[in-house]
Amino acid sequence: MFVQCKVTDDFPPLCDIQSYTRCNLSVFAETCDNDKWHVVARVVDLQLGLQHTKSADSAVHLTHKDFRENKKLPVYVTAVASCCHRDATFIVSDDVGNRHTCTVSLPPQQSF
Numbered sequence: 001m002f003v004q005c006k007v008t009d010d011f012p013p014l015c016d017i018q019s020y021t022r023c024n025l026s027v028f029a030e031t032c033d034n035d036k037w038h039v040v041a042r043v044v045d046l047q048l049g050l051q052h053t054k055s056a057d058s059a060v061h062l063t064h065k066d067f068r069e070n071k072k073l074p075v076y077v078t079a080v081a082s083c084c085h086r087d088a089t090f091i092v093s094d095d096v097g098n099r100h101t102c103t104v105s106l107p108p109q110q111s112f
Helices: 029-034
Strands: 014-020 036-044 050-055 061-064 075-082 087-094 099-105
Touching (some): 036 050, 036 087
Antiparallel strands (some): 036 075, 050 087, 061 075
């Protein structure tokens, strides 16, 4: 006899900003595409594991090291955007489809 246990995962992944770089204060609106800012976030799912990450904006490029589906250990995601884009938003999903949106914005003092 085969018995299948129901596995539940009611909680979305977690996202914690680890570090970020700022844009140069001398960057103006005309030249903001020449400079980039970076954000490093730690993402983890404490139950069934991570499924994938994706950027919510095509202007934000994501990279991650050692990402595998169903991974329960933390993964470090780096988001890179030009200084013209003040927000970096990416979505982290777990193995059953729970989602968490991570958003980082440039501080107000960095405005053009």
